[in-house]
Structures are given as C-alpha cells and as structure tokens.
Amino acid sequence: MSFFADLYAAPPALLAHAAVLLVIGPLMAAAAAALAPNARWAWMIAVGGSVFAFWMALGVAGEVARQGVVTYAMGGFAPPRGITFRIDALGAMFALLISAIAVAASLFSGHSLDGEIRPGKRSLFQAGFLLCQAGLLGMSATGDAFNAFVFLEVSSIGTYALIAAGSGRDRRALPAAFNYLIMGTVGATLFVTGVGFLYAATGTLNMADMAQRLATLDDNRAVQAGFAFIVVGLGIKAAMFPLHGWLPGAYAHAPSLMAVFLSATATKAAIYLIVRFAYTVFDPGAAFVAHFMDWIVAPLAGTAIIVCSLQAMFQTELRRMLAYSSVAQVGYILLGVAMGTAAGLTGGLLHLFNHALMKAALFMAVGAMALSVKAVKLTDFSGAARSAPWTMAAFGVASFSLMGVPLTAGFLSKWRLVEAAIGVEWWWAVAVIAVSSLLALVYVGRMLEVMVFRSAVAGGDAIKEAPIGVLIPLWMLAMASVWFGVDASIPEGLARASAAAVLGVR
Amino acid sequence: MSFVTSHFNYVVVIVLMMGGLFITFSTGNLIKRMIGLAIFQTSVGVLYISLGKVAGGTAAITIEATSEAGRALSSKLDPGYVAQYGVDGVVYSNPLPHVLILTAIVVGVSTLAVGLAIAVRVREAYGTVEAGEIAAADQAAIAQADRRKSGGRGR
Numbered sequence: 215m216s217f218f219a220d221l222y223a224a225p226p227a228l229l230a231h232a233a234v235l236l237v238i239g240p241l242m243a244a245a246a247a248a249l250a251p252n253a254r255w256a257w258m259i260a261v262g263g264s265v266f267a268f269w270m271a272l273g274v275a276g277e278v279a280r281q282g283v284v285t286y287a288m289g290g291f292a293p294p295r296g297i298t299f300r301i302d303a304l305g306a307m308f309a310l311l312i313s314a315i316a317v318a319a320s321l322f323s324g325h326s327l328d329g330e331i332r333p334g335k336r337s338l339f340q341a342g343f344l345l346c347q348a349g350l351l352g353m354s355a356t357g358d359a360f361n362a363f364v365f366l367e368v369s370s371i372g373t374y375a376l377i378a379a380g381s382g383r384d385r386r387a388l389p390a391a392f393n394y395l396i397m398g399t400v401g402a403t404l405f406v407t408g409v410g411f412l413y414a415a416t417g418t419l420n421m422a423d424m425a426q427r428l429a430t431l432d433d434n435r436a437v438q439a440g441f442a443f444i445v446v447g448l449g450i451k452a453a454m455f456p457l458h459g460w461l462p463g464a465y466a467h468a469p470s471l472m473a474v475f476l477s478a479t480a481t482k483a484a485i486y487l488i489v490r491f492a493y494t495v496f497d498p499g500a501a502f503v504a505h506f507m508d509w510i511v512a513p514l515a516g517t518a519i520i521v522c523s524l525q526a527m528f529q530t531e532l533r534r535m536l537a538y539s540s541v542a543q544v545g546y547i548l549l550g551v552a553m554g555t556a557a558g559l560t561g562g563l564l565h566l567f568n569h570a571l572m573k574a575a576l577f578m579a580v581g582a583m584a585l586s587v588k589a590v591k592l593t594d595f596s597g598a599a600r601s602a603p604w605t606m607a608a609f610g611v612a613s614f615s616l617m618g619v620p621l622t623a624g625f626l627s628k629w630r631l632v633e634a635a636i637g638v639e640w641w642w643a644v645a646v647i648a649v650s651s652l653l654a655l656v657y658v659g660r661m662l663e664v665m666v667f668r669s670a671v672a673g674g675d676a677i678k679e680a681p682i683g684v685l686i687p688l689w690m691l692a693m694a695s696v697w698f699g700v701d702a703s704i705p706e707g708l709a710r711a712s713a714a715a716v717l718g719v720r
Numbered sequence: 721m722s723f724v725t726s727h728f729n730y731v732v733v734i735v736l737m738m739g740g741l742f743i744t745f746s747t748g749n750l751i752k753r754m755i756g757l758a759i760f761q762t763s764v765g766v767l768y769i770s771l772g773k774v775a776g777g778t779a780a781i782t783i784e785a786t787s788e789a790g791r792a793l794s795s796k797l798d799p800g801y802v803a804q805y806g807v808d809g810v811v812y813s814n815p816l817p818h819v820l821i822l823t824a825i826v827v828g829v830s831t832l833a834v835g836l837a838i839a840v841r842v843r844e845a846y847g848t849v850e851a852g853e854i855a856a857a858d859q860a861a862i863a864q865a866d867r868r869k870s871g872g873r874g875r
Binding site: 360363364367371374375378381385386388389391392395396399400402403406407410413414419 | 823835846
C-alpha cells in the first residue's frame with residue numbers, strides 16, 4: 215500500500231466524497247448514456263463514467279492507505295443508524311480492480327458492439343453496462359448488509375439484460391441469460407434471507423456493528439442458519455463449484471463486452487462479499503465458520519480446480535473453454551480464502567486480481583478476433599496468428615499467465631498459493647495446484663495449437679487484425695499481466711493490506 | 721403444536737419458500753419458473769415483516785399515550801407483555817423491515833419484468849418456452865452446422 219500512501223489523486227474537496235462518488239459517477243453516467251442521442255455519445259459517456267470511477271477509486275485507495283478505513287455516512291446519519299459506506303483495504307482493492315477493468319472494457323466497447331447490438335440500442339446497452347458497474351462498485355464500498363443486497367441486485371439485473379442482448383449474434387444467449395436470472399435471483403434471495411436472520415439475531419444491519427454483536431452469538435441457531443443462507447446464496451453468485459451451472463452458458467453467449475467485464479468482475483465481487491461476511495462480519499473463530507471453510511469450501515475448491523480444468527479441455531467452443539477455466543480459477547481463489555491464514559488470503563486475493571487481468575484480456579482478444587469473422591468454435595480461429603498477429607500475441611501473453619508460466623502474474627499468484635498451502639500443511643492442495651497447472655497446459659496448448667500452427671480453414675474469411683481502439687485496451691491488460699509478474703509490489707501490497715485488514719478486525 | 725401455532729408466520733414462510741423453490745426447479749416452462757421465483761421472493765417479504773411485528777404494536781407514527789387513541793391502543797396490549805417489558809404507553813412495531821421489504825419488492829418486480837421479457841424473446845427466437853424443447857433445438861442446430869461443414873469439405 216506504500217504506493218498509495220503518497221497518492222493524492224484528487225483535490226481534498228473531492229477526496230472527502232470519493233467513497234460515494236465512486237458509485238454515483240457511473241450511476242449518473244448510466245442515466246446520461248440512456249438519453250444520449252447516438253451510440254458515439256453513449257460510448258464517450260461510458261468511457262467518461264468509467265474513468266471517473268477509476269479516478270475516485272485511486273483517491274479512495276490513497277485515503278485508505280493513510281487512514282486505514284474510510285467511512286462515509288449517507289445523509290449525515292451517523293453509523294450504526296444510517297447507511298454507511300465503509301471502505302477498508304479490501305474494499306479499496308476491489309474498487310480499483312473493478313473500475314480499472316471497467317475502463318478497459320468501456321474502451322473496448324467502442325468497437326465490440328458493432329455487429330452484436332443494433333445501433334439504436336447501443337446507448338441503452340451502455341447505460342446497462344454503467345449500471346452494472348455502479349452496482350459492483352457499490353458492493354465493494356458499502357458497510358451495510360442490506361445495502362449490499364441492493365447493489366448485488368442492481369448489478370445482477372443489468373447483467374441479465376445485457377447477456378440476453380447477445381441474442382443478436384447467437385440466440386443461445388437468451389436461455390443462458392434466463393438460466394442465470396433464475397440462479398442469480400435464487401442466490402440473491404437466499405443471501406437476503408440470511409441477512410434477515412442476522413438482523414433478527416442482532417437488530418442491526420451495519421456490518422461493523424453486526425460483527426461486534428455476533429462475537430458473542432456463536433451458539434445462536436439463527437446466526438448459524440443465517441451463515442448457511444448467506445454463503446450458499448453468495449456461492450451461487452460466485453460460481454462456487456458445484457453451483458456454477460449458470461456460468462459457462464452466460465460467458466459463452468454474452469456480447470463480448472459483457473464476457474470481458476463479467477469474467478473479470480462479477481464473480482469476484484461475490485467472492486469479495488464471501489470474504490467480507492465470513493471473516494469480518496461473522497466471528498472467524500466460531501466453529502461453524504472454521505469448519506465450513508476447512509470441510510466444505512476447501513474440498514469443493516479443489517474439486518472445482520480439477521474437474522473444471524478437465525471440462526475445459528473437452529470443450530469445442532473457445533469461449534466455453536475460457537468459461538470453464540474461470541470456474542477452475544474461482545477454485546484457486548476460494549482455496550486461498552479457505553486457508554484462513556494471512557498468507558492464504560493474500561495468495562487468493564492476488565490470484566483474483568491477476569485472474570481478472572488475464573481473463574479480461576483473453577475474452578477481449580477472442581471478442582476482437584470475432585469482430586471480423588463469425589467465429590465460435592475453436593477450429594474457427596485456426597490460423598489467427600498469421601492474419602491477426604498483434605491480437606493473437608496479446609492472447610498468447612494472457613494465456614501464458616493463465617498457465618502460470620514464470621515471469622507472468624499467474625505464476626506469481628499460484629506460487630504464493632503453494633507457499634500458503636505448505637504453510638498450513640495442506641499437501642493435497644499443493645498436489646491439486648500442480649496437477650491443474652498441467653491440465654491448464656493441455657487446454658491452453660490446445661487453443662494455441664489451433665490458433666498458431668494450423669492454417670486457416672480453406673474458403674473461409676481470414677480473421678482480421680483488431681482495430682487500434684481495441685488493441686490499446688487489450689495490450690494494456692496483457693502488459694499488466696507481465697508487469698505484475700515481474701514487479702508485483704502494487705497488487706501484492708494491496709492483497710497483503712487486505713488480508714491484514716480482514717483478519718485483524720478483531 | 722402450540723409451537724407451530726405460535727410461529728404460524730414462519731410456517732407460512734417455509735411453505736412459500738420451499739413451494740416457490742420447488743416450482744422454479746421442477747418445471748421446464750419458463751413462465752412457470754418465473755411464477756415460482758416470484759413466490760420464492762415473496763416468502764422473504766413475509767419473513768422480514770414477521771420479524772418486525774410486535775404483538776399489540778401499531779404503525780410507527782407517534783401517538784400521545786395520554787390521548788384517546790393512545791389509551792385505546794395501550795389497553796389492547798397483552799398484560800403479560802406489559803409486565804415483562806415494563807411498557808408504559810403505546811407500543812410500535814419495528815418499521816425498518818417494512819422499508820427494507822419495500823426495496824426488496826421493487827427488486828423482485830424488476831427481476832420479474834426482466835425475466836418475462838427474456839421469456840418473450842426466447843419465444844420469438846425458438847417458438848417455445850419449454851426448456852427441454854429449447855435444448856433440443858440447440859442440439860439440432862449444432863448437429864446441422866457440423867453436417868454442413870463436413871459436407872462442404874467432402875465436396
């Protein structure tokens with residue numbers, strides 16, 4: 215966090231309200247984008263809103279590095295009465311990650327909507343994208359349990375509509391979006407039921423206040439039931455194995471912009487809430503939390519890593535392969551979270567950060583290649599390296615990071631996870647990470663073999679190089695994957711500070 | 721039995737929640753799934769409202785305990801309750817759950833609207849709202865595309 219301690223991103227007058235402007239910026243931009251006269255204007259508003267949110271996230275991160283926690287009382291009602299935004303290092307890390315990915319995604323959306331969304335609908339699409347972003351940022355900023363539910367639903371409802379908008383290219387987007395809507399709503403409703411149980415037991419909705427009262431309520435049956443409802447509900451949203459059934463379809467058929475943005479942020483925000491509730495709201499020393507992490511989350515995470523890596527190997531559609539790989543990566547992250555040690559949490563959060571960068575780059579490269587040719591199956595992409603070398607090179611860099619090749623971000627975070635697993639003597643976890651890295655080698659190798667070494671299908675149109683407006687955000691993400699593999703002081707500092715903030719609350 | 725009758729609201733919550741969930745996952749008809757989902761979400765509303773209810777409590781609008789309405793309300797309170805909590809005057813139900821559920825209802829209605837809109841689009845694209853037939857249509861489309869591709873190569 216030392217990088218952020220000296221960072222005064224905005225003038226003091228703005229910094230004082232940065233925590234809330236972070237969410238309000240994209241929210242207001244969404245309204246403006248919906249009213250925009252044409253797609254060009256809507257795109258500029260989307261980029262403006264995203265950049266503003268990132269700017270505010272930098273401001274908040276600076277304040278958090280200096281003060282530890284930024285608290286913002288809505289309407290001046292002091293906590294625990296009113297709704298508060300409470301951003302600690304963990305929240306700042308997620309706000310930075312979500313808004314940074316949003317900037318890259320919004321730049322990408324200048325071209326990616328061509329051919330996917332009708333021109334007349336593009337401004338509404340951008341509005342939905344900004345709403346979704348506001349919801350996700352709100353989840354990372356809020357300090358109120360019910361407010362977290364509202365932001366979860368704000369982002370989710372936007373997401374359902376935007377995934378369904380992929381039907382312009384592939385009608386399978388519609389059943390996929392419907393399936394996600396059912397699963398996502400069941401998840402969010404289970405979450406809010408759990409919050410209701412906690413409210414019944416504690417009489418408060420403020421997370422910090424709730425944590426204090428829950429510390430003495432470990433044996434309360436309502437609290438235990440509430441915990442079960444909350445983690446299962448959030449587990450669905452986070453695509454925790456075996457609750458991930460909605461994810462492959464949703465990622466594979468969504469418009470490319472949503473595939474980029476969702477894969478990097480949506481499940482991550484749900485993981486954020488799991489960490490937030492399990493370790494800072496509930497008493498992490500309570501038997502039901504510790505046993506849940508050791509006996510349910512950890513084995514399921516291990517299973518997800520192996521099973522979904524295997525499933526990724528046998529897919530015929532490129533985006534579906536990447537989607538299954540995402541479920542496996544969620545497994546890595548939850549494995550680190552389940553360890554419950556500072557090292558494990560740091561490793562898990564670092565992997566979360568790195569995975570967001572690489573998976574956004576991979577989906578963006580696939581979307582960029584599919585701009586010129588209607589390419590869905592893996593074999594449709596054969597010969598891409600010859601006709602679109604720059605796009606393909608960025609895909610290659612990000613896929614090396616996905617495999618965990620040394621000098622990439624993916625290697626470093628897997629290494630940290632292995633170190634943490636050795637630290638808690640989970641030898642099986644070390645074996646799982648080693649085996650799954652070999653499986654990743656197989657499925658990433660399969661992708662690269664088709665794209666680099668095979669020649670294009672005879673008679674088909676060659677995949678064209680992506681326009682410069684797409685190459686810029688794509689290479690930003692790809693270079694970040696390399697940069698943070700060599701010099702990880704920024705993400706690792708953030709992850710360490712987050713783990714300390716989460717585990718040191720009591 | 722007295723436990724069930726004294727927790728009747730929660731029995732209703734459980735029946736609605738499990739019934740809604742069962743409908744959502746047992747049927748393949750997209751419209752019926754949305755109906756199940758709406759029932760499931762409604763059950764949470766009943767849960768929250770039940771949490772905030774105080775027996776004999778009134779809406780949270782200040783009433784002078786000495787006024788006629790105030791005396792009428794406090795006379796209806798359960799004497800056991802008054803003795804246990806030392807209540808003096810008018811008792812109010814907790815208004816916060818109502819506010820929360822108002823928000824949750826809005827969320828539920830928006831979800832329902834989006835879900836039904838997607839179901840309409842599914843009907844336009846596939847000509848059916850049955851999950852089984854949709855999956856079969858997708859399988860058939862993939863098989864056909866494969867055939868066309870291999871046939872093209874053969875020529």
